[in-house]
Amino acid sequence: MxxxxxxxxxxxxxxxxxxxxxxxxxxxxxxxxxxxxxxxxxxxxxxxxxxxxxxxxxSPVTREQIASGPTNIWRYRGLLPVPVDVASKPNLAPGWTKLVKADNLARELGIRSLHVKDDSGNPTHSFxxxxxxxxxxxxxxxxxxxxxxxxxxxxxxxxxxxxxxxxxxxxxxxxxxxxxxxxxxxxxxxxxxxxxxxxxxxxxxxxxxxxxxxxxxxxxxxxxxxxxxxGEGSKTLAYEIAEQLGWRIPDQIIVPVASGSQLTKIDKGFKELIKLGLVDDKPYKIFGAQAEGCSPVSAAYKAGLDIVQPVKPDTIAKSLAIGNPADGPYVLDIARRTGGAVEDVTDAEVVKAIQLLARTEGIFAETAGGVTVGVLRKLVENGLVDPEAETVVLNTGDGLKTLDAVSAEARPTAVIRPSLDAFRTAVADNS
Amino acid sequence: MxxxxxxxxxxxxxxxxxxxxxxxxxxxxxxxxxxxxxxxxxxxxxxxxxxxxxxxxxSPVTREQIASGPTNIWRYRGLLPVPVDVASKPNLAPGWTKLVKADNLARELGIRSLHVKDDSGNPTHSFxxxxxxxxxxxxxxxxxxxxxxxxxxxxxxxxxxxxxxxxxxxxxxxxxxxxxxxxxxxxxxxxxxxxxxxxxxxxxxxxxxxxxxxxxxxxxxxxxxxxxxxGEGSKTLAYEIAEQLGWRIPDQIIVPVASGSQLTKIDKGFKELIKLGLVDDKPYKIFGAQAEGCSPVSAAYKAGLDIVQPVKPDTIAKSLAIGNPADGPYVLDIARRTGGAVEDVTDAEVVKAIQLLARTEGIFAETAGGVTVGVLRKLVENGLVDPEAETVVLNTGDGLKTLDAVSAEARPTAVIRPSLDAFRTAVADNS
The missing domain is CATH 3.40.50.1100 (Rossmann fold)
Incomplete structure (x- = not known):
């Protein structure tokens, strides 16, 4: 070697x-x-x-060894293609982002148990x-x-x-x-x-x-x-979600699909944890999420095809705008094998989902996060996601990077002179 | 009560x-x-x-109890005005941001040991x-x-x-x-x-x-x-820095000054850790950092005054632009008592410092971070900071929030047609 x-x-x-x-x-x-x-x-x-x-x-590592490691992806260095001393080298030490228990969002969507894995907390604010x-x-x-x-x-x-x-x-x-x-x-x-x-x-x-x-x-x-x-870096999303749930794989997870690599590696990560005995074996469903303006994998899923027909992207979710996704066929395979699905939402639904997540959980997602939350809502409505099962939805980036998507909708409630009378007239009576 | x-x-x-x-x-x-x-x-x-x-x-809590707590400010709940079950309530769970060992920046500044406490990793990307x-x-x-x-x-x-x-x-x-x-x-x-x-x-x-x-x-x-x-929330910056250094207070720390509250609470945090026996007693110097266009505390420090004369702010460091800082006199007191100082830098120096930090450590700071790094450079040059002593500099916010400060300077190296010849001509020969 x-x-x-x-x-x-x-x-x-x-x-x-x-x-x-x-x-x-x-x-x-x-x-x-x-x-x-x-x-x-x-x-x-x-x-x-x-x-x-x-x-x-x-397993080359135990749960205890992982838990005693650094609060970044290098706690999983024993499961990654990196040297054992990787944490001591200069790098950005990403990962160990928050798994947010999203009770407010769950209530709005009619789901019993929901977490948001929020990767906007990474050093440059994306996965x-x-x-x-x-x-x-x-x-x-x-x-x-x-x-x-x-x-x-x-x-x-x-x-x-x-x-x-x-x-x-x-x-x-x-x-x-x-x-x-x-x-x-x-x-x-x-x-x-x-x-x-x-x-x-x-x-x-x-x-x-x-x-x-x-x-x-x-x-x-x-x-x-x-x-x-x-690509192996995306496995750490699966590892962290399982560890943060108390070493348990969730029943359902909603993942954005650009090239499709991330979704396939999250599946790989869950399978490794099971194989190595770090979590109990159990079934899990993986759902792919796309924006309608770039939804070649969702289209193939719905048409029952095994191959993906390239498209010319036209969506505000630019970080997902890959018209010819390399791992598209593998996404189709994983969604079908696990009992998941691939779904898409319009740009208008993306904006509404960004606002919904911000309003309920205080998380400002980039457009890709609007896609996953919007798709989750749609999957609950069309019955493909089980509202009683433990669900995780990914936000892979930060709203500060795609401000334009929501700037037209996010305006001041009122603009007033600095007086109590003006405030009373303009705002308090409307509230 | x-x-x-x-x-x-x-x-x-x-x-x-x-x-x-x-x-x-x-x-x-x-x-x-x-x-x-x-x-x-x-x-x-x-x-x-x-x-x-x-x-x-x-101390109401031991180092071990703190270390076994959550990876956010609630690990210090026993030292904060919050209920013991605070971590189970819905909140953004901020803190436990990275203390980055900044060897590249230290080398450029001629300092032996330097860390950046990077609060851009908080949920809404500021302290x-x-x-x-x-x-x-x-x-x-x-x-x-x-x-x-x-x-x-x-x-x-x-x-x-x-x-x-x-x-x-x-x-x-x-x-x-x-x-x-x-x-x-x-x-x-x-x-x-x-x-x-x-x-x-x-x-x-x-x-x-x-x-x-x-x-x-x-x-x-x-x-x-x-x-x-x-105000007590700022104490957690002091707690985290000490714990992340291995339960040790640094010799010198550079803190931005807006109202001055943050600097006074970092001092309060260090004093508490010493009093409660969580760290060894030792001297430390606290330095305040302002932008020249809003430097009333720095001006008072240099003039040897105990009071702060209000100013009308005019600086790109808008998050520090408080012309009449409530805690200004306490900042003067702490800087003098600990053997620190208060210094200021021009907006041009702020921009250069943002770029320096990004280029050396991959940290994109907001203008306030440019102020602290710029002031650190100035304090090394004028001999007020000891280049042999263990130093920490704060970045309290995210460059994504103040893009305008650097957008004129941060431009593509070249714009070319997609051909190797064009690349060879435009870029490779210059590198």
Whole structure:
């Protein structure tokens, strides 16, 4: 499991990870900066000591060891492709975000037991800090000097911040017509930010070219050549939810679907916890949530198809606006296998759901959180979610990043002169 | 220690708090929704079982009990004016934010040991969640139905969110010419938001009138009639810093100064930890940080005065823009007594410091964080901070809330067509 780099022969340290394994055909590869199977072009994912038919089912870590770890994702380092001393290296230490008992929202939706897993509490205020933190360790392992990605917002900030703290260079690629606020966030960390005159798809294609060019030598593109490691970061959402519920998997969980990677890794995380005996085995249902303006997976689910027809996104939920989601077929498979579903809501429903969550629980979600809460409401109404079962809904980002979505609706109740009479007339009588 | 409310006789439960005490003359009052001494008009603060010359010095809680508590400010509930079951009530559970070991920033500033206490990780992304959480418990104790405040931004969001989750009404008063983004943040939680045609000072005066009027009956203004409780929330910054350093008070700490309350309560927190034997007794220096465009305390410090001359604020650090800071004289006293100082920096230095912190540690601070980091740099240069001593600098808010401060400086490195040739020409040759 050692790779030769250009300058030195380095022993890689990925903790309990032992190989990359093709999700389609199972072919195994040495741990390296690759992401697609050369046999069948299927996606590669990280395989661990406990994977495979012959592997033991003994957890490398106990609940007690995890609980005594740091209050971030590194408490699960024994279950992640990272070295055992990862917590002592400079990184953003994301995770251990709040699992909020949402009794007010549950009452409004007619659900008995509901929690919101609120990932807006991460260092750059989205779940992307989790996946970037794992990709960063892979970049260090492979001796890369530059962290990179294509992004439409959240990922750009997460990569820029992580690289700054780790002392790596960064170079982030975005469509040049991005909103000013996102450009500011993406560039404040001092790395290189390159606007590409083109769509997000064109940015992606450019990054793939760059990986094959000497210009991109020793560059880690977190969501391309480091994607197998990157994806593992989403498992920590499953681990945290289970631990925060008292080492129990919820009955139902609603997850946003962009590329679909996050949903598949949450399923992987729950399965690992069961396999390793860290939680009791039990059934759970995973529901996917999309915005109607970019709902290729929901459309395929409803049509009973196994493949996903690409679409051209048109929705305010820009962080979910991937028209050709790589993991779409796996999302369909997981939703059907677990007894879940994939559903979508309109932009108007997204805005109403953002407001509902803010008004009931004091959580200001980005549009992706409006999508999951809106879809939850719809799933209760159409009977696909059981209102008596223990339910978790994800908020993966922060409302401060998508202010425009609600600014037209969120206005002052009144504007008055500074006098009690004016207040009495304008507000008190209406309340 | 029981107060009669209009409807019922309620036994108040403020945990270890036993009275309000005048900071100037020491006169004691029953715990109630009052904030000024009727003898001398001095500010009232919360007194505990361990205060006073005759009180014992035994801590009501041990380090171990604290460490086994929740990962939020309620781990210190035994040292706060809150009931013992506070963690089970619906609130935002702020605190336990990261104390980031800032080796990169330390190197740039020429300091041996530096940590950043990063309060942007709080639920509404500023330290205001700490103070509002304590005020909320007071409001519940007093049977108030509405949470209120005057605010120019951070506090409005913190009050709106906390009230929403607690199931209280809220009514927040702001100057009507506030930035759109802050209006959105303040109103999204569904409470009443009232714009006042006037300055922040006029908003404040209006709130004071409202407290005396039947219209404001059973209203808790967190920063007026609940101020003694509210202020105690800032003690948790001192507790967390000491615990996160391994139960040790740092040698030097740099704190932003708006009203000055936060700085005085951090001093109070350190003194309590020493008195109760939770940390070893040792000297520490507290430094106050202001923006030059609103630096009345720094000006008084430099002039050797005990009183603070009010100013008209003109700075991008709007969350610190209080021209007549109520606790200014106490800040002067603490800075001089501990061997610290009060210093100020220009708006240009604030912007540079925001970028420095982002570039070195991946932390995107609001302007107030630029003020503290900028002042730290200045204090190293002028020799007032000892570069060999253990130093902590506060970031009290999030860069997403003050994007305008850096948006002109944070631009893409290049904008190119999606081709390797264009990239090679525009960027790679410059790197």
């Amino acid at each position: 050692a790779l030769a780099t250009a300058e030195t022969t380095t022993t890689l340290d990925f903790g309990p990870a032992v190989a990359l394994s093709c999700r389609e055909c199972g072919t195994r590869y040495d741990l390296g900066p690759t992401f697609a199977c050369i046999e069948c072009f299927g996606p590669l994912e990280v395989a661990y000591t406990w994977d495979g038919p012959d592997a033991g089912r003994t 992307k800090d989790r996946v970037v933190a794992i990709a960063l360790e892979a970049a260090r392992n492979f001796g890369f000097h530059t962290l990179s990605c294509s992004s439409t917002g959240n990922l750009a900030g997460a990569v820029g911040a992580a690289a700054a703290r780790a002392g790596l260079d960064s170079c982030v690629f975005i469509p040049s017509n991005l909103e000013e606020a996102k450009i500011t966030m993406a560039s404040v960390y001092g790395g290189r930010l390159v606007g590409i005159e083109g769509t997000y798809d064109e940015v992606n294609r450019f990054c793939s070219e760059l990986i094959g060019d000497p210009l991109g030598d020793k560059w880690g593109f977190v969501n391309v050549n480091l994607r197998p490691y990157y | 029981a107060l009669a409310t209009a409807e019922t006789t309620t036994t108040l439960d403020f945990g270890p708090a036993v009275a309000l005490s005048c900071r100037e003359c020491g006169t004691r009052y029953d715990l109630g929704p009052t904030f000024a001494c009727i003898e001398c008009f001095g500010p009232l603060e919360v007194a505990y079982t361990w205060d006073g010359p005759d009180a014992g010095r035994t 205001k969640d700490r103070v509002v959480a304590i005020a909320l418990e007071a409001a519940r104790n007093f049977g108030f139905h509405t949470l209120s405040c005057s605010s120019t931004g951070n506090l409005a969001g913190a009050v709106g969110a906390a009230a929403a989750r607690a199931g209280l009404d809220s009514c927040v008063f702001i100057p009507s010419n506030l930035e759109e983004a802050k209006i959105t943040m303040a109103s999204v939680y569904g409470g009443r938001l009232v714009g006042i045609e006037g300055t922040y000072d006029e908003v404040n005066r209006f709130c004071s009138e409202l407290i005396g009027d039947p219209l404001g009956d059973k209203w808790g203004f967190v920063n007026v009639n609940l101020r003694p409780y509210y």
